[in-house]
Amino acid sequence: MHSGRIEKFYYLMKLGREFELAAKEQYMQGNIAGFLHLDIGQEACSVGAMQAFDKGDVFTHYREHVLAIARGMDPKIVMAELFGKVTGVSKGKGGSMHLFDPDLDFYGGDAIVAGHLPIAVGCAYARKIQGEKAGVFAIFGDGASNAGAFFESINIAAAWKLPLIFFCENNYYAIGTRIGWVSPFEELYHKARNYMPAKRIDGMDVCAVYKAVTEAKEYIENGLGPYFIEAETYRYEGHSMSDNGKYRSEEEMEIFKSRDPIENLKKHAIAEGLVAPEYFDEADKKVQKVIEEAIAFAADSPEPPLSELYEDVYCKECTNVIP
Amino acid sequence: MLYREALNRAIDEMMASDESIVILGEDVGRYGGSYRVSEGLFAKYGPKRVIDTPIAELSIVGNAIGMAIAGLRPIAEIMTVNFSLLAMDQIVNHAAKFRYMSGGKMTIPLTIRMPGGVSRQLAAQHSESYETLYAAIPGLIVLAASNATYAYYGLKTAIALNDPVIFLEHELLYPMEMDFKEVKNFDPFKAEIVKEGKDLTIITYLKMRYDVLEAVPKIEEELGISVEMIDLNSLRPLDMQTIAASVQKTKRVVLVEEDHKTGGYGAEVIAKISEELFYSLDAPPLRIAGEDVPIPYNRSLELASIPTPDKIGQRIIQWGRKNGL
Ligand SMILES: Cc1ncc(C[n+]2csc(CCOP(=O)(O)OP(=O)(O)O)c2C)c(N)n1
Numbered sequence: 001m002h003s004g005r006i007e008k009f010y011y012l013m014k015l016g017r018e019f020e021l022a023a024k025e026q027y028m029q030g031n032i033a034g035f036l037h038l039d040i041g042q043e044a045c046s047v048g049a050m051q052a053f054d055k056g057d058v059f060t061h062y063r064e065h066v067l068a069i070a071r072g073m074d075p076k077i078v079m080a081e082l083f084g085k086v087t088g089v090s091k092g093k094g095g096s097m098h099l100f101d102p103d104l105d106f107y108g109g110d111a112i113v114a115g116h117l118p119i120a121v122g123c124a125y126a127r128k129i130q131g132e133k134a135g136v137f138a139i140f141g142d143g144a145s146n147a148g149a150f151f152e153s154i155n156i157a158a159a160w161k162l163p164l165i166f167f168c169e170n171n172y173y174a175i176g177t178r179i180g181w182v183s184p185f186e187e188l189y190h191k192a193r194n195y196m197p198a199k200r201i202d203g204m205d206v207c208a209v210y211k212a213v214t215e216a217k218e219y220i221e222n223g224l225g226p227y228f229i230e231a232e233t234y235r236y237e238g239h240s241m242s243d244n245g246k247y248r249s250e251e252e253m254e255i256f257k258s259r260d261p262i263e264n265l266k267k268h269a270i271a272e273g274l275v276a277p278e279y280f281d282e283a284d285k286k287v288q289k290v291i292e293e294a295i296a297f298a299a300d301s302p303e304p305p306l307s308e309l310y311e312d313v314y315c316k317e318c319t320n321v322i323p
Numbered sequence: 324m325l326y327r328e329a330l331n332r333a334i335d336e337m338m339a340s341d342e343s344i345v346i347l348g349e350d351v352g353r354y355g356g357s358y359r360v361s362e363g364l365f366a367k368y369g370p371k372r373v374i375d376t377p378i379a380e381l382s383i384v385g386n387a388i389g390m391a392i393a394g395l396r397p398i399a400e401i402m403t404v405n406f407s408l409l410a411m412d413q414i415v416n417h418a419a420k421f422r423y424m425s426g427g428k429m430t431i432p433l434t435i436r437m438p439g440g441v442s443r444q445l446a447a448q449h450s451e452s453y454e455t456l457y458a459a460i461p462g463l464i465v466l467a468a469s470n471a472t473y474a475y476y477g478l479k480t481a482i483a484l485n486d487p488v489i490f491l492e493h494e495l496l497y498p499m500e501m502d503f504k505e506v507k508n509f510d511p512f513k514a515e516i517v518k519e520g521k522d523l524t525i526i527t528y529l530k531m532r533y534d535v536l537e538a539v540p541k542i543e544e545e546l547g548i549s550v551e552m553i554d555l556n557s558l559r560p561l562d563m564q565t566i567a568a569s570v571q572k573t574k575r576v577v578l579v580e581e582d583h584k585t586g587g588y589g590a591e592v593i594a595k596i597s598e599e600l601f602y603s604l605d606a607p608p609l610r611i612a613g614e615d616v617p618i619p620y621n622r623s624l625e626l627a628s629i630p631t632p633d634k635i636g637q638r639i640i641q642w643g644r645k646n647g648l
Pocket residue numbers: 063111112113114140141142143144145169171173174175239349378380402406409
């Protein structure tokens with residue numbers, strides 16, 4: 001992996017981590033409310049995947065701040081959305097769970113578990129008949145892999161050979177439910193193996209994620225059908241700010257923290273002489289600045305006016321005819 | 324007693340007295356329920372009767388129907404009303420219809436608990452009130468528990484009933500400390516007269532009970548009237564007797580609901596009142612409901628999208644002045 005790429009990985013993961021820590025703090029200060037799902041621990045998945053899948057459509061669940069930023073969404077408008085401000089990417093109407101930006105081919109921010117998978121399949125179908133080269137990327141959790149919508153989606157995507165990457169972040173828990181209690185096995189790529197190429201990778205290693213998604217991208221772009229990646233990962237925080245995550249053992253937490261994606265990338269890059277140690281300090285400083293600016297932007301932005309309440313229910317033309 | 328404790332006690336006592344009762348749902352077991360309603364039950368009754376399911380609402384309800392057919396009495400928990408849409412087919416096409424389609428041979432004793440309503444900034448996919456959907460389905464019983472007493476007795480009765488019951492709860496009520504009253508001869512289908520009065524009937528249910536209660540003193544003072552207030556408790560069947568007695572006395576009726584106004588549950592109540600009590604009314608009925616928009620995240624917009632004590636008070640005072648009060 002060349003050093004420029006590693007620097008980018010580091011910068012984006014660090015930005016993601018600090019963004020989430022800042023969001024947590026702002027939540028505790030009362031500037032953010034509702035369900036706030038943090039990606040801390042899982043940054044390698046979000047960053048590695050979006051760096052590899054740099055063109056094409058992205059469908060995601062609610063744990064998506066870092067994914068959105070890695071896709072190119074400005075941290076300012078993500079933070080403003082979390083604050084519920086009108087300058088937020090969804091005008092303050094969606095909040096943390098609903099970041100949408102069609103200009104980035106980034107379609108949510110869906111908080112119905114697995115609800116976005118059939119939608120991703122439909123989009124992949126359209127891309128196929130439109131003759132688009134870039135396909136579709138759908139990210140979801142271990143919990144989502146138990147939903148009917150998931151099984152329908154792998155079946156249809158495979159039956160119709162659609163250009164779709166299924167990216168399953170297996171962090172072993174769906175809120176407080178351990179995957180092994182509700183699935184016959186914890187290695188989830190088995191679920192897709194008979195339908196498409198399916199791989200289990202180290203989701204704490206950004207390079208491994210990047211490599212796997214790059215391979216998958218090539219595969220779908222060649223019209224060979226869908227591809228399944230299971231990335232083993234872990235969330236350091238509770239499911240959301242309303243959950244303390246205490247149903248997991250300290251021991252398990254420590255094992256994953258020893259595999260921390262950011263620390264390990266840095267250690268590895270310095271040891272191999274791929275990136276100069278000074279780079280990291282500079283990157284950290286830049287990250288701090290971006291985060292401070294994001295918070296200042298969010299804090300200084302106005303609330304949506306009450307006239308926004310009935311805006312966006314329908315398109316402009318329809319709004320004129322529907323009272 | 325906390326509202327959620329009332330629910331927990333109801334389930335616990337029923338499970339202790341009847342081995343065929345099981346509960347199933349996401350995070351109901353080891354985790355204790357996302358609103359802690361099933362806390363302690365896993366330790367007490369074990370994994371055979373307190374079942375942690377995957378995130379698969381269609382199967383939660385479908386499996387529960389199968390269990391009921393086999394002689395169990397399942398209580399299915401759907402984490403939030405919004406997610407019950409994934410189970411809609413099982414609820415509507417199966418649970419609600421098996422008795423009728425089989426000429427009365429099939430019995431589905433099934434309770435489906437689900438919390439809903441606008442909590443605090445959970446946005447459009449986590450804030451709905453879909454009672455109007457379920458209350459429109461023949462074959463379902465729909466109960467709505469606004470308080471600890473009804474939560475306790477209502478849920479116990481729901482579990483004991485031999486037909487599918489949709490048992491609605493509200494997310495903001497779980498941590499509320501509430502009065503608990505012992506009730507003899509509890510009737511789950513009877514509306515509660517929360518407060519007696521003679522000039523105006525306000526009908527409501529679920530969490531709006533508290534918003535209305537907060538608004539009532541100002542309404543009474545400003546209009547110089549006394550308000551009678553009804554909490555419906557049961558949405559299907561609807562207790563028209565209690566409503567009729569009240570409306571015939573007060574001759575004016577307001578309905579307050581949190582769900583969207585268009586096609587909201589209140590529309591049905593007001594339609595029935597218009598059909599059956601038209602000549603008792605001295606004023607056109609008033610509906611105060613949620614706006615016809617998906618629930619927004621921003622707090623001010625969110626509050627603008629639902630009735631609040633202030634808005635309820637203002638609207639009723641305005642309406643009252645225009646209508647001879
Ligand atoms: C259909 C549906 N059912 C239940 C929920 C509640 N819920 C939200 S997230 C979640 C757990 C999802 O776990 P997983 O798919 O592993 O993703 P993770 O949160 O671990 O990233 C649950 C049960 C929901 N949002 N949608």
